[in-house]
Amino acid sequence: MGMTIATTTNDTITTFALDGWLDTTGAPQLAEALNKLDESCTELVLDLENLEYISSAGLRQVVSAYKKMKGNVAMRNVRPEVKQVFHMAGLDKRLNIS
Amino acid sequence: MARGKPHRSILTSFAIRTMLAFLVAGTLSVLFAYARSIISFNDYWSMTTEQIAVQLDDVFQAGTYDELFSSSDSTTYKKFRKALKDLVVFYDVDCGYLYTINPERTQRTFLLSASSNEQEDVFLRSERNLGAVSTTPINSAELLALAGNGSNWPESSDSEFGKHFSWYRRVELPDNKGYAIIGVDQDALVYYSFIDEDIWRFATIIYLFLVCTAAAEIILLKRNVVKPIQEVTSHMRAFAVDGFAKDRLRINRRDEIGEIALTFNQMTMDIEQSVRRIEEMTEERVATLTELQVAKRIQQGQVPASKHVEGMGYEVYASTRTARIVGGDFYDVMELEDGKIALVNADVSGKGISAALFMFMIMTLLREKLEKKKDPALALNEANDVVARNNPENMFATAIAAVFDPVTGILTFANAGHMPPLVVGSGFIQPDPGIALGFFEDAGIVNETLVLNPGDCIVFYTDGVTEANNPQHQFFGEERLLQAVENVHSAQDAIEAIVSAVDAFTGEAEQFDDLTLVSLFALERSERVWKATVEPQPAALAEARQKLEEFCGGDNELFNRVMLACDEGFTNVMSYSGATFTEFEFTRTDSQLVVRMADDGMPFDPLTYEGGNLEFEDLEFGGMGISLIKQSCDEVAYAHDDGKNVLKMTFFV
Numbered sequence: 001m002g003m004t005i006a007t008t009t010n011d012t013i014t015t016f017a018l019d020g021w022l023d024t025t026g027a028p029q030l031a032e033a034l035n036k037l038d039e040s041c042t043e044l045v046l047d048l049e050n051l052e053y054i055s056s057a058g059l060r061q062v063v064s065a066y067k068k069m070k071g072n073v074a075m076r077n078v079r080p081e082v083k084q085v086f087h088m089a090g091l092d093k094r095l096n097i098s
Numbered sequence: 099m100a101r102g103k104p105h106r107s108i109l110t111s112f113a114i115r116t117m118l119a120f121l122v123a124g125t126l127s128v129l130f131a132y133a134r135s136i137i138s139f140n141d142y143w144s145m146t147t148e149q150i151a152v153q154l155d156d157v158f159q160a161g162t163y164d165e166l167f168s169s170s171d172s173t174t175y176k177k178f179r180k181a182l183k184d185l186v187v188f189y190d191v192d193c194g195y196l197y198t199i200n201p202e203r204t205q206r207t208f209l210l211s212a213s214s215n216e217q218e219d220v221f222l223r224s225e226r227n228l229g230a231v232s233t234t235p236i237n238s239a240e241l242l243a244l245a246g247n248g249s250n251w252p253e254s255s256d257s258e259f260g261k262h263f264s265w266y267r268r269v270e271l272p273d274n275k276g277y278a279i280i281g282v283d284q285d286a287l288v289y290y291s292f293i294d295e296d297i298w299r300f301a302t303i304i305y306l307f308l309v310c311t312a313a314a315e316i317i318l319l320k321r322n323v324v325k326p327i328q329e330v331t332s333h334m335r336a337f338a339v340d341g342f343a344k345d346r347l348r349i350n351r352r353d354e355i356g357e358i359a360l361t362f363n364q365m366t367m368d369i370e371q372s373v374r375r376i377e378e379m380t381e382e383r384v385a386t387l388t389e390l391q392v393a394k395r396i397q398q399g400q401v402p403a404s405k406h407v408e409g410m411g412y413e414v415y416a417s418t419r420t421a422r423i424v425g426g427d428f429y430d431v432m433e434l435e436d437g438k439i440a441l442v443n444a445d446v447s448g449k450g451i452s453a454a455l456f457m458f459m460i461m462t463l464l465r466e467k468l469e470k471k472k473d474p475a476l477a478l479n480e481a482n483d484v485v486a487r488n489n490p491e492n493m494f495a496t497a498i499a500a501v502f503d504p505v506t507g508i509l510t511f512a513n514a515g516h517m518p519p520l521v522v523g524s525g526f527i528q529p530d531p532g533i534a535l536g537f538f539e540d541a542g543i544v545n546e547t548l549v550l551n552p553g554d555c556i557v558f559y560t561d562g563v564t565e566a567n568n569p570q571h572q573f574f575g576e577e578r579l580l581q582a583v584e585n586v587h588s589a590q591d592a593i594e595a596i597v598s599a600v601d602a603f604t605g606e607a608e609q610f611d612d613l614t615l616v617s618l619f620a621l622e623r624s625e626r627v628w629k630a631t632v633e634p635q636p637a638a639l640a641e642a643r644q645k646l647e648e649f650c651g652g653d654n655e656l657f658n659r660v661m662l663a664c665d666e667g668f669t670n671v672m673s674y675s676g677a678t679f680t681e682f683e684f685t686r687t688d689s690q691l692v693v694r695m696a697d698d699g700m701p702f703d704p705l706t707y708e709g710g711n712l713e714f715e716d717l718e719f720g721g722m723g724i725s726l727i728k729q730s731c732d733e734v735a736y737a738h739d740d741g742k743n744v745l746k747m748t749f750f751v
Contacts, residue, residue: 056723
């Protein structure tokens, strides 16, 4: 269990590559990473290629990110099992998932 | 076999034969001597007669006929008679006659006669005096004597004075009066007594000589032949009993006996050398056998001749029989901690010690890896990599490893070039052939699965089964293997049926290869239960997660659903209930997984919680968890029981 976040910044676009489990334990890490984002970042990309699992705690942080970035969040490479959780929570309708 | 003295010694036979031969020779000699004696005595008396005749002739030369034979009373006649008597006495004959034979050869006219025996002499003086006539027929000897051929051979005659032998010679009478015959008589008793004495002396000497010679022969035979043979015999007997010769035969001779002794000595030395070599070889063999027996016990400690395991949901039976003392085949049956069972059936190339060594390495590797990872293909691949890296002899092993989950009935197995498994009632299955262990690293052996329903039976076996030979060198083959398990109802049944079919088939033929079988018989599906009481801390979820992975048996979709529901439920308890503990209970059956979570927090029924319709903006603060639980489960129920919130979630497989 556990999760790591690799942050890359390309001009105004910041990418978080999440690896592991985004659950109660992993969620605070994502929160901390979001806090560190400064004003220069206009778009956040969540690369979820290596995200194996997400729970409601993780979902909450994803919603927080949306709010902070005013919707400028894109999710890439989402695994089916993670996408399923977004779907169950009804978030897939509102979030930019691909 | 020790034997006593021979019934009859060569010496006895020899002695008897020699004595008989000498007796015959002696008797013939004596008979010959007898004849010779007779001839020689005849000659002697014949010569005597001749002597007397010569002496008489001398007398005749001294006088005239008329002076001599004028009257029997004349002094000259008496003197003459006296002379004859002296001769008879001197020559020790019985009597002598002087007579003429008439020209008709019909009568004798006596001139003179005398005897050494006084009584007879008196008789002769009156009966055979000058002028007495005898008409007894003239015999041939007398006639021959008259003709001048006096015979040595006597004529015999009987008279009142007993039997006599007579020799004759002629004497020329003086005054041209013609020839007279001088006859000399010898008494038969005297005659024979001379011969007897002669023969006795001769016979005594002959027999004494023969007896001495025979005795000497026998003594020499005994010393030179019998004794050495007895010595050889006793050495041979001692050699036969002891197996070695105490000393060498010391017979230094250049004859046949010496040859025997020399040969015997050579033979005993050769045999002793052979015996020593055999003893050494035997010792080595015994030592090797002892070591092999220890090796066998070590192997049997790890791979017993048979093993029977009855667990929840399965019955397993395995058996092995090595062709040699130790073998290269092996099986392994491991009850894993989660109720699964792992099986291995393998066959190492070659036989005996080398195969056994290799077998131990493979078995140990597989055992360790199967117990840890419970993954047949992984275990085979990893074991293969270890072995293939250092395999100077290019030994290899074919193997099948399998893990059976009695809850799901799933048999996961991986094949490394082994014999195709047999499912009773449906035949051989053809898994990926894989590749035998030990050849190349990265063998790429893969797992395959098979669902065994209750009553299904699978048999793994080594080629010692299908390639068992009967005395006609036919293989047991797959058809007979299929027939053998036609009516079996347990793993033990299956293997015992196969082994007895193989035995009946091979009959008297020697077992050529190891024979190893493992069979699994699936019983009613079992359930798997896990219980734990944890503190409501995030870290506590880790253990539950691990168990869930195990309980889901590789079903990722199921795992994700259950994990999410448990996570959300546990997170709620942690976050809001103030509970001091949470109890987890997972129950897995073939068709479903039930999760029961209980906590001692404040009573709260999440199913009646009406927070599911929050707007997106509010979601940041929670409320999605319960919805996720409801959606993940196939069934969910809440109860407040015994002071605990109990949430029971059911997931269908």
